Amino acid sequence: MDSTSPAHIILIGFMGSGKSSVARMLAAKTGLRLLETDELVVREAGCSVADIFAKEGEDGFRSRERAVLKALSSQEQSVVSCGGGVVVRAQNRSLLAELGTIVYLEVSAEESLARVGQDDNRPLLRGSIAPHQLLEQRRGWYEEIADIRVDTSAKGVAQVADEVYQRLSELKVI
Ligand code: S3P
DSSP states (O other), X not given: OOTTSOOEEEEEOSTXXXXXXXXXXXXXXXXXEEEEHHHHHHHHHTSOHHHHHHHHHHHHHHHHHHHHHHHGGGSOSEEEEOOTTTTSSHHXXXXXXXXXXXXXXXXXXXXXXXXXXXXXXXXXXXXXXXXHHHHHHHHHHHHHHOSEEEEOTTOOHHHHHHHHHHHHHHTTOO
16 A cells, blocks of 8 residues: 555455445444445446346456456545455456455355355356355455455354454554
């Protein structure tokens, strides 16, 4: 992060790790604006995540996601909840590291499926790669860029948000 960066608080992690709900609570606690990369992609595309995957494939979705990330550098400081696959492209990982403090919410593949398994906007949970394999592919990427890691298993959203808030205070980010 350099002195001109907006120092966002960036939540990453696998689908169903609770990023959106925790981000909402953190935004309320800190008074910062809340941004969701999926929401920004959908707004820009004018159709749903499921439709983008169907029409443009995962690659098309990832390009749209990258454009959204690039635009974050000129946004006011925010709590940013990222789609679970944002770490797949190496360029995104280095960009995220420049954009602020990265909070990795850890979840098991089993708990992820139990929380969000039936959602149309997560086509990859019903793709050719099993969720636990997808998580294994990505785990190292999440860990590589995380400034803070919080295990979410068997914890409610409020507890996770409190833990993240505490860790951000210890790091003097907030
Ligand atoms: C994806 C996660 C989704 C969404 C899209 C792809 C992924 O976001 O961006 O379905 O590759 O893990 P959530 O992590 O918010 O579910």
